[in-house]
Amino acid sequence: xxxxxxRYAIFEKAPLIQALSTRPGGVSAxxxxxxxxxxxxxxxxxNVWANRRKFFNHFGLDIERAVWPSQxxxxxxxxxxxxxVIIDCDAVITRVSGLTLTVQAADCAPVFIYDPRNHACGVxxxxxRGTVKQIxxxxxxxxxxxxxxxxxxxxxxxGAAIRQxxxxxxxxxxxxxxGAFLEEDGSGHYLLDVTGAIVRQLQNAGVDPVHIExxxxxxxxxxxxxxxxxxxxxxxxxxxxxxxxx
Numbered sequence: 040x041x042x043x044x045x046r047y048a049i050f051e052k053a054p055l056i057q058a059l060s061t062r063p064g065g066v067s068a069x070x071x072x073x074x075x076x077x078x079x080x081x082x083x084x085x086n087v088w089a090n091r092r093k094f095f096n097h098f099g100l101d102i103e104r105a106v107w108p109s110q111x112x113x114x115x116x117x118x119x120x121x122x123x124v125i126i127d128c129d130a131v132i133t134r135v136s137g138l139t140l141t142v143q144a145a146d147c148a149p150v151f152i153y154d155p156r157n158h159a160c161g162v163x164x165x166x167x168r169g170t171v172k173q174i175x176x177x178x179x180x181x182x183x184x185x186x187x188x189x190x191x192x193x194x195x196x197x198g199a200a201i202r203q204x205x206x207x208x209x210x211x212x213x214x215x216x217x218g219a220f221l222e223e224d225g226s227g228h229y230l231l232d233v234t235g236a237i238v239r240q241l242q243n244a245g246v247d248p249v250h251i252e253x254x255x256x257x258x259x260x261x262x263x264x265x266x267x268x269x270x271x272x273x274x275x276x277x278x279x280x281x282x283x284x285x
Contacts, residue, residue, distance in 0.1 A: 040064050040073060042097050043264070047196035049252040053153050055160060056098050056139075059198045059254075059280045061264045065090040070274040075266070077143055077277025091279070095139070100283055105139045106131050112168040116161075116181045129169050130178045132161035134186060139283040145266040146258050148200035148237055149280035150175055152182065154193055159186040160282050167208070170236050171215040179244035190245030195252070197241075198280055201269055202257035203232040 042064035050057045065074030066089050071082040074090050095102040106119045108128035117125045119133040119140065131140045132152075140162045142149045147166030154160065163169070163178050182188040203222065213221050213229040217239075220232040234253060241251055258265035258278075266276040 042074065042094065044094075044097070045199060045254060047151065047198075047252050047254070049194045049196050049250065050151070050153060053155060053194065054158070054285045055153060056100065056283045056285065057151055057153075057196070057281070058094075058098060059149060060094055060278045062266065062276070062278075063264075065093065067276065070271065071276040075276030076279035077145070077266075080276050081273065082276060094279065094281075098281070098283075100139050100281070101137070102139075104137055105141055105281075106133070107141055108162075108164065110143060110164045112164075112166055114169065114172040114174040114177055116174070116178050118181075118185055129165075130161060130163040130174055130181075132159065132178065132182055132185065133284070134159040136284040139281050142280040143277045144198070144200065144258075144280065145268045145275045145277050146201040146206075148234055149198035149278075150178075150237065151196045151198065151280060151282050152178065152193055153195075153282075154182060154186060154188040156192050157186045157188055158284060159188060160284055162280060162282050165233070165237055167212060167215075167231065167233050170233050170240070173240060175237050176240040176244045179241070179246065191247050192250075193246050194250050195241055195246055197234055197237055197251070197253045199254040199256045199258050199261075199265055199278075200234055201259045201267060202234065203230045205257065205259040205269065206231045206233065
């Protein structure tokens with residue numbers, strides 16, 4: 040079975056490697072079949088590392104030069120100068136070529152950012168909690184401060200995530216969001232459009248709408264392609280996004 044990563048057209052001519060993994064092509068056994076890239080899933084760690092190496096090798100990338108944010112649904116943004124595990128981190132930015140930034144997801148949105156003027160990039164893990172904390176907006180602002188990035192020139196892709204028809208939340212969660220991203224779904228429940236809220240954050244940060252690409256697929260709707268924690272619960276694997284400057 041061949042790998043079938045998601046590559047976004049917004050980066051087609053950019054000097055970088057971008058990809059979001061999908062399920063085909065790995066060695067993990069059910070229920071994590073096939074290309075599970077998440078260690079905190081109950082899967083055999085040897086299988087996960089074999090999958091990770093296969094994913095990196097597919098793009099000719101050195102897995103020893105990867106940055107691994109621990110992802111805790113907060114808003115800490117790390118400026119990466121070297122590889123390694125970053126504790127309590129959900130966004131990473133860099134200008135170091137050959138350093139691969141990673142982000143894992145199984146319903147939360149992976150966001151990929153490239154600054155073509157300064158040859159800088161970033162990846163963000165933005166679930167509903169991170170979105171409430173404005174992590175995507177804050178990442179753009181951090182790139183402005185650290186790299187001198189001009190938001191209107193940035194290229195951004197919002198990767199596959201769970202979409203509104205299958206993302207029911209309670210009143211407490213819904214209260215954090217603008218009504219434009221909510222649809223009533225029975226007493227005390229709403230359907231939440233996290234991707235829409237992320238796109239608004241990007242626009243509020245000054246990103247040109249024509250420079251934003253949104254993956255049209257929902258993780259929940261495509262069990263052959265994507266893991267989904269909302270659909271599969273604790274037996275869900277993880278996809279991985281990667282971004283590496285050339």
